[in-house]
Amino acid sequence: IPIKRIRNFSIIAHVDHGKSTLADRILELTGAIPRNSASQILDSLQVERERGITVKAQTASIFYTYKNDEYLLNLIDTPGHVDFSNEVSRSLEVCDGVILLVDACHGVQAQTVANYYMAKKRNLDVIPVLNKIDIKHANPEGVCRDLQNLFGINPNSVLKISAKLGTGVGTVLDAVIERIKPPDVNREPPFRGLIFDSWFDKYRGALNLIYVLNGSLKLGQDIQSIITKKSYPVKGISILLPKESKTEEISAGQVGLISCNMRNSKESIIGDTIHLKNENVEAAVRFQPQQPMVYAGVYPADQSKHVALRSAIDKLVLNDSAVTVKVDSSPALGQGWRLGFLGLLHMEVFCQRLEQEHGTEPIITAPSVTYRIVLKNPKLIKQMGKETLEISNAALFPEPLNVKEYYEPLVKGTIITPTAYLGQIISLCVERRGIQESSTNIDNDRILMKYILPLSEIILDFNDHLKSISSGYASFNYEDHGYHLTNIVRLDIHLNGRPVEEFCRIVHVSKANAVAREMVAKLLELIPRQMVQIAIQGCVNGKVLARETIKAYRKDVTAKLYGGDVTRRMKLLRQQSEGKKKMRMFANIRVPHETFINVLKR
Ligand code: GDP
Ligand code: MG
Numbered sequence: 001i002p003i004k005r006i007r008n009f010s011i012i013a014h015v016d017h018g019k020s021t022l023a024d025r026i027l028e029l030t031g032a033i034p035r036n037s038a039s040q041i042l043d044s045l046q047v048e049r050e051r052g053i054t055v056k057a058q059t060a061s062i063f064y065t066y067k068n069d070e071y072l073l074n075l076i077d078t079p080g081h082v083d084f085s086n087e088v089s090r091s092l093e094v095c096d097g098v099i100l101l102v103d104a105c106h107g108v109q110a111q112t113v114a115n116y117y118m119a120k121k122r123n124l125d126v127i128p129v130l131n132k133i134d135i136k137h138a139n140p141e142g143v144c145r146d147l148q149n150l151f152g153i154n155p156n157s158v159l160k161i162s163a164k165l166g167t168g169v170g171t172v173l174d175a176v177i178e179r180i181k182p183p184d185v186n187r188e189p190p191f192r193g194l195i196f197d198s199w200f201d202k203y204r205g206a207l208n209l210i211y212v213l214n215g216s217l218k219l220g221q222d223i224q225s226i227i228t229k230k231s232y233p234v235k236g237i238s239i240l241l242p243k244e245s246k247t248e249e250i251s252a253g254q255v256g257l258i259s260c261n262m263r264n265s266k267e268s269i270i271g272d273t274i275h276l277k278n279e280n281v282e283a284a285v286r287f288q289p290q291q292p293m294v295y296a297g298v299y300p301a302d303q304s305k306h307v308a309l310r311s312a313i314d315k316l317v318l319n320d321s322a323v324t325v326k327v328d329s330s331p332a333l334g335q336g337w338r339l340g341f342l343g344l345l346h347m348e349v350f351c352q353r354l355e356q357e358h359g360t361e362p363i364i365t366a367p368s369v370t371y372r373i374v375l376k377n378p379k380l381i382k383q384m385g386k387e388t389l390e391i392s393n394a395a396l397f398p399e400p401l402n403v404k405e406y407y408e409p410l411v412k413g414t415i416i417t418p419t420a421y422l423g424q425i426i427s428l429c430v431e432r433r434g435i436q437e438s439s440t441n442i443d444n445d446r447i448l449m450k451y452i453l454p455l456s457e458i459i460l461d462f463n464d465h466l467k468s469i470s471s472g473y474a475s476f477n478y479e480d481h482g483y484h485l486t487n488i489v490r491l492d493i494h495l496n497g498r499p500v501e502e503f504c505r506i507v508h509v510s511k512a513n514a515v516a517r518e519m520v521a522k523l524l525e526l527i528p529r530q531m532v533q534i535a536i537q538g539c540v541n542g543k544v545l546a547r548e549t550i551k552a553y554r555k556d557v558t559a560k561l562y563g564g565d566v567t568r569r570m571k572l573l574r575q576q577s578e579g580k581k582k583m584r585m586f587a588n589i590r591v592p593h594e595t596f597i598n599v600l601k602r
Contacts, residue, residue: 001072004182006253008074008211010057010091012119013101014111014475015080018131020054022101022163022172023077029169030062030073032241042077042242046356047349054079055349056319057087057197059209059255060242066177073176074255080111082477083343086290086322089118090270093287094196094211094255097125097180099172104130104138104160108146108442110414110477116151125180128153129172134162146442185252191215192281193223193258198268200315204236204259206268213284216251222277223260227269231277232260264314270321291480292324292340293409294459295392296347297365297502299336305360306335312358313337316350323350330395330501333363338393341367344459366505366599368392369409369455372483376404394504397490400541408486408508409455412437415466416448417474424469425449432457433508452481456508491516491545493523494537495589503599516545519599524548526595534589 011019020040027033033041042058043049057078064071076091078084092098098119102112119126128147130140144155159175161168197209217223217234224231236259238244250256262268271287300309317323324340341347347367354360370392375381380402391397413434417425429436429451437450453462458478466474489512493503503523507515516538523536529550538546 001070003185003187003253005069005071006074006182007071007097007176007180008076008095008183008253008255009097009099009176009180010076010078010088010095011099011101012078012088012092012115013080013131014103014106014109014115015053017080017101017103017106017109017112018163019080019101020077022099022129022131022161022169023058023060023075025163025166025169026075026173027060027062027242029166029173030064032060032062045353047352051349053081055081055084055087057091058242059197059240061239061255062241064173064177066174071177072254073173081345082111082114083341083346083349084322085114085118086342088115089290090196090287090321092118092122092124094194095124096183097127097176099127099129099176101129101131101163102143102147104132104140104143105135106473107139107143107446108150108416109475110416111475113150113414113416113448114477114479126153127159127172127175127179128157129159129161131161131163133160134165134167142443146446149442183253185213187215187252189215190279190281191217191221191223191276192284193217193274194284195268195270195272195274196287197319198265198270198321199319200264201259204261206262206264206318208258208260208262208268208274209240210256210258210274212250212252212254212256214252214281216249217256217258217276218249223258223274224277224279225267225269226273226275226281226283228267228272230267232262235259235261265318265321268318290322290342292322293342293455293480294344294347294367294369295338295340296367297328297330297333297336297393298339298351299330299333299363299365301361301363303334309354309360309362310337312354312360313339316353316358320350320353322346328393330365333365333501336362363502365502366394367459368394368506369459371409371486371488371506372407373398373403374405374407375402377402391506394490394506395501397506400489406486406488407483408488410452410481410484411455411458411478412481413451413453413458413476413478414448415451415474415476416442416446417470419445419447421470421474422447425466425474428462428465428469429453432462433510453478454484454486454508456506489540491519492539493519494535494539495527495591496532496535497537500591512540513545516540520546520548522599523595524550526599527589527591529553530590532589 013019023042028035043054057076060075062073078088078091140160144158147153192214193210193212195208195210198206201207221234222231238246238257273283275281300306322342326338328338329335370390373389381387434451434453439449442448463476466476487509488506491507492499520536520538533552534550536548537544
């Protein structure tokens with residue numbers, strides 16, 4: 001297929017505006033999958049199915065006949081949640097245009113705005129499409145007006161479809177061909193390809209998804225990495241239709257899956273340029289990897305599982321290049337790793353995938369942002385070899401006596417909300433130490449606000465709160481906004497006087513009391529009663545801010561229980577025995593495995 005009959009595009013939108021559903025309809029219309037297939041066919045991971053969200057960008061190559069010519073379309077379905085924006089930006093690097101999908105009922109949301117600018121910054125052709133016009137209270141005219149006000153989009157260029165019913169999907173494909181430019185590549189040698197995704201296959205090792213920038217690649221040729229300089233024979237080439245379909249050759253403008261005996265993420269590197277062995281080509285420097293926003297310690301439940309966990313992390317990182325990995329160790333938990341994530345949902349999804357796809361059960365420590373701590377003790381500065389420490393592990397928090405200044409990361413948040421919820425949302429932002437920067441009317445009843453907020457205040461549950469106070473109508477997105485002077489302390493949790501490292505965390509001074517009370521109350525609920533009395537304390541600098549006690553069982557404990565209480569106790573005992581293997585012991589106190597995760601959730 002000639003280059004001028006290739007189109008590479010992504011579907012981008014806010015969460016739940018219908019990207020994956022539109023991808024289904026496009027695949028059906030072009031005959032790639034049978035009609036009435038399972039829905040959201042490209043969401044193939046178990047975690048995606050269970051949560052009903054896309055977390056991985058997925059590519060499908062499809063053939064479409066337009067005015068008697070056959071076109072090759074490479075479609076990428078992307079995730080909508082801000083935690084996975086890395087997947088979106090990576091996908092856009094191999095696209096020439098996007099379908100910007102907007103829910104005709106909910107209208108432009110925070111992610112829509114972010115996505116639009118992401119596409120514009122890269123000079124991509126944007127096809128605005130309103131989805132869900134089948135819904136009664138859809139307001140396509142209103143949403144068109146917003147698109148015009150916000151982005152200067154001509155209402156006449158906006159397509160209106162229902163991905164659910166399939167209405168208008170053909171017009172979308174025609175627009176892809178008419179409005180998106182063909183790839184700016186050429187078929188002359190030398191061959192040059194960009195690795196933009198990879199994953200691990202049990203039998204074939206690391207598989208690379210590549211976008212061909214120049215020339216072509218044939219089965220059996222030897223390719224070389226520009227970064228590692230290592231070379232590999234090409235064992236397999238396939239096109240994703242979206243099922244793998246073997247082929248002999250791929251050429252510039254195409255996307256293909258290459259297997260070549262690469263083993264792990266050190267060999268198969270997202271953003272690497274590959275070329276034919278011993279040829280000289282320029283690197284396609286296209287990726288700016290995103291910096292992680294939150295860090296958490298990940299440890300094997302016991303050290304005998306260390307090697308298995310390491311191998312699982314390595315395989316999964318291959319498929320999630322946004323995660324950073326550093327070796328770490330802890331007196332309580334032994335050898336492990338400190339992983340960097342783009343947000344809490346990203347962390348949860350990664351850990352769920354470690355369990356589901358790789359059968360491991362790691363212990364996760366409290367997630368934290370990275371603080372910058374400037375020391376003042378000359379002896380300590382000399383010992384550390386630097387004046388400023390970057391700390392995300394509360395266990396490494398220095399003695400306050402030795403510290404000159406603390407700095408914490410900020411974000412610039414965009415909130416879009418109907419005016420009805422304005423008051424409550426502003427209170428939420430104030431409570432989270434936010435400072436309003438601007439506020440603009442989008443239309444009569446919707447407002448776009450910009451807030452500067454500490455990252456630590458939003459990673460855990462800001463979005464959930466925003467959704468619940470606005471009945472789901474407000475939306476939130478954020479970007480990095482540098483570091484700012486702050487005042488923080490380490491909150492320790494003690495069980496019978498012994499600090500438990502997994503629970504200790506860094507908090508803002510103004511929040512120490514509240515967080516201490518909250519953590520202690522939660523642990524009171526989560527730690528089962530046992531043979532000994534347990535004192536739970538939340539302390540800062542040795543001072544107890546909150547305290548609860550779990551009473552020990554007494555001999556006559558069951559005698560005092562009636563009816564429902566007995567079954568509850570039986571259930572508790574059963575859960576305890578099931579969880580026995582997954583307990584951690586602190587002196588003589590057992591803490592169930594789930595407690596470590598549950599205590600983090602609000
Ligand atoms: P994504 O997060 O953008 O990928 O959204 P999904 O494709 O997963 O769709 C989110 C929800 O919206 C699903 O429950 C879909 O069934 C529903 N949906 C998608 N398109 C339409 C549509 O055109 N009309 C209606 N009524 N619902 C739709
Ligand atoms: Mg989706």
